[in-house]
Amino acid sequence: MKNTIAERILDFLKGYPPFNLIPKPTLLEIAKKVEIHYFEKDQIIFSQNDSPHEHFYIIYEGAFRLYRFAEGKKHVLDICDEGDLFGLRPLIMKENYLMGAAANEETILYGIPINLFNDIILNYPKVSQFLIASFATNTRDPFSEKHKGKLFANIQAIKKVENSFSETQAVKYTPNPITCNATTTIKEAAIIMTENVINSIVITENKKPIGIITDKDIRTKVGTGHFKITDIAEKIMSHPVFTFPEKLAVAEAQIALLKHKVSHLCITKDGTNNSELVGILAEQDLNLIQGNNPLLLIKEIKKAKDAETLKYIRFRAGDLTKGYIEQEIPIYFVTKVISEINTAITKRAIQLSIKEIGKEPPTDFTWFAVGSQGRKEQLLMTDQDNALVFENVDESEYKNVKCYFLELATKVTEKLNIVGFDYCPANIMASNPKWCLSLKEWKQQFKEWIKDPIPEKILLSIIFYDFELIYGNQELYDNMAKSVLKHIKKNQSFLGFLGKVTLDNPAPLGFFKQFLVELDGENKDSFDIKSRAIRPLTDAARIFSLYHGLQINNSIARFEKLMEVEPQNADLFESCANAFKILLQFRTLQGLTNNNTGRYVDINNLSKADRLKLKSCFKPIKNIQDSLKLRFKITQII
Template sequence: MENVIVERVADFLKLYPPFNELSKNELYFVAEQVRVHYIPKRDFVFKIGDSAHNEFYVVQQGAVGLSSQHANTMQWIDICDEGDVLGLRPFFAEQTYAMQAIAKEECVLYGIPIEAFKKILFENKAVQTFLLESFASNTRNPKAADAKGKLLSTNYASTENETTELDFFQQAFYTNNPICLMANATVQKAALLMNEHNISSLLIEENQLPVGIITDKDIRKWVATGEMQIADKVHEIMSQPVYCVSSEISVAEAQTLLLQQKIGHLCVTQDGTNQSKIIGILSEHDVVTAQANNPVALLKQIQRVHKTSSLIRIRESLSRLLEAYLDMALPMPHIMKVSNAITQNLMHRIIEISENQLGKSPVNFTWLGIGSQGRGEQILLTDQDHALVFEDVPADQYKATQTYFLQLATKVSEVLHQLGYVYCPAEMMASNPKYCLSLTQWKTQFSKWIDHASSKSIMMCSIFFDFTKVYGNENLTTQLRLHIFKKVNGNQMFFAYLGEDALKNPPPLGFFRQFLIENDGKHKDEFDIKARAIQPLVDAARILVLAEAIEGKNNTVERFEQLAKLEPQNKEMYLACIKSFHTLSKFRAVEGFKQNTSGRYLNLSKLSKNDKMKLKRAFKPVQEIQSLLKNRFQLTHFL
């Protein structure tokens, strides 16, 4: 190999772990050993059961998909991009591959002879640690600055409910063989058992199946207050049903479930349901111990708050927590779930406090989060976007009723503003009389937007169609959603306008694969990642689920997952859209925290070459989904 080629190989390898831990001499030694392989699209790098190759691989160009023996429909365990390492198994385990690696597109791989690399492996402690951690933790890059990736999912199986994202978190440790009690035992017996074993909870079981849980808090609440007697049965004070999980649950999954359900314990059963044998109990304390940064603590603080100043500190703590999660390379799905759960609870508490201060509402109402909050995708501090729906009232009571809710919304908006959520420049807030309406008026408003489609009305639909209940009456939310689906059903003209709006931003790359940047204004020469890359995916997912009449799916990722189930022929594209959405969202979040902005505009000159390549790779699904929209909704004549 000529020196100039060796130098090029060395320059590439030194950008990625573990090669960035090599000395200059070690790096050049490896580069001299490299064999370059061109792999055509859909060709195998190796198959399940193949004898181990005498080299492992680094992706220099392209992408390699990893799948299990169950992946006969190409359901990828993971995708390896530039700089990723694969084929490490021969270093540490049996000499046959336990998975298959297939070129998702034309690839150039660097093959590094295992025997030659072993010389470095046993002399360079950092490299040895990296490879051992990678194999032991089952990730292709335990030091990654983004999603770590799976080398092999030990419990992987292709099922109908399979999620597209992998479990990147450590398995949660739970208490085996927990102390249980029958439902007809006395409260006194429960208290004595807790004291004897120095525990704070007991699972209540029948025939080894969980039927409830009792905690020391329950005993204090019912017995210490005199409402119940120690001779009463535990089934009278136990909490039910019990939330059950399987033994494979990760710390992150357990944390999210505790957060969403506002509970302190999870029951571990053989199959994760309440219809199988109890094998353990997982407490909030277990999660706290496993992960120091614990959003459950923030949730508890929210529940105790009575002052705005305390809410500000909690919102600041959430920002620090999310930024730490990004630094820790936790996957975007988990970061978004934690952010959404805490933000929703924070807003719920603000509305609750404001209503208490103002006095009980005259009729039922629901506070709607719209836009990114409505989709559960908000991470950064962005503009306020919300609306309010109240129950229908007689005409002579309407003005007084609306006045109350406008006062409530104003109080809430003021607190949100203090927390850092600035007022919406377009005043799309519940404090605006246009967006604080009765249920019937909201139905009338949506009907006008849908029946008289125009550029302005479609823009309003794009914002207000993504709504979720933050506080109040669920029935009002349901009625409004059913009305919308009824109005759009079969309305081809409406979908044509909605599709045109979804295509208003062209693909993010120009003819020569150059980034399309802003030409003038405050953000001249910067890249608008929201409008040019993220929003097209959001808009496409929305119009497609509306056209398929898929209800109850507001989140962009959940929408694409549902579409992937309904359209197997487009499954790979929809899954690629999910991956791109997470990649782009992470770029925006990192930029936002770094610059203390909304993260919308990227300064491309400050991105590394590798980051630019990742961005460009994330743009391909944007182009593909926009092409699908053009064909499906016959939009060529609109453009």
């Protein structure tokens, strides 16, 4: 006989996560064991500190409020309505309820037996991930040491269980590489390479790699007559070598080759150059699995003859980003790869522009990115933010020197605009005379911002404190960076003004945990994920990093370093890093899907799972802002 009640329950459950992730036959068995409960308005289903029930609940009809008593007062924490789950704590932590639940109106609940879900969690990982995400949004402190590794916001929890994307797989390196010692002659080393049909030989000492000789070294150092074939290998070897452990993912290898600008990586037992060499990985050993491989894109960028070619390459990089995001490659890796591509495009635009002008720069200069590109977080084609600093010159030369660099900057920003990076609406670009300055002028600029923190200067300093060298003289960049940190150290109160601007931004959620959306304009009723969620975290990471004098720009790297600097607050900073990863990944996917910047999210079109995913990130925002208030005494700033 047909169980019509069970089928009706099934029809309801399959419309909500995580039940929509369960096959129909299994879901029907669950539906058969569901208990139906009716509650009148204000009737309590469980109280704070009660022992856990044998069921967790989903609201079929009506609404429930969750509340907690603290300091003798009752605080309403959330209002749950149709399709919401609650009472999950027994499933996750085997603890008493940390809050109470009461009917906000006449309500019908479905009670799901917890013991049914033990096998479900094991057999359906996505169900487990959803339940953990839901639990995280109602946890008193979801990122404490106690819960570490069990929450959706933890990066391990959002990795795909079975990932066939080849760039996450371990590389296939060449084991037992051919080696020689430092005193072997170049001729002998070349003979060994020829006999073994290889293009490199590793120089070792006590089985540890200390250098490498490649075909290129022999061509450029010996073939040109700079060294003799009778000289020893040590004289022409490239050193130090870059070493990695045996379990190196393709994506990691690609990033390493891009970052260090080398063609070979040494594989050692523990990943350091102080352990035994076990393999060699050459650039060509990487399986170039798709045309949008980052190594190929970088090579094509270096050969590009015009901005249109760069535009085509950057378009393909967008496909690469989408592939990474969809396959759930850790977002930190994605930012590294795409940032290298963006940097390479800017470098090539500068080189092409210098060639177009027809004469070399009159003095040393540095092109630096600010804002999201300066933090290496620009995954989407948003607007460009950049600036230029040139070496101090005599007053008599200043005008001509600045004219050259303004002409150069104009040509570069034009090319970047063709590529797809829109002009900055606020004109924060090197082509603006205000942001094309000598080193002396830049130092004075930062000094004024810090000493006279009026709102306009604070907003500018927020943008420019995330600056990253893209092209040019490293010493100029370092000189400017050290000057900034020096002035900050002398004027710690300035950080309070930076914090006040951050806290002036409304929290992501309203009183009943409803998303705060735009009230008017073209984005009315949309959630501004950049301003309300991502920016508070980037701002906090910046302020704490400046406080400690850290010359780090990337938000994730900042939080991870802060975990080391302030171990007593490691949980807080880790929660912020994990929340930021999820938010950046979410925004990027939104932007790629909708072919825009991903900034404004249509909340009404989000699944309940996505809503929970976002909400799980908001608790760290509140926690870090509370920490800012206390640390920098922001409430005292008028």
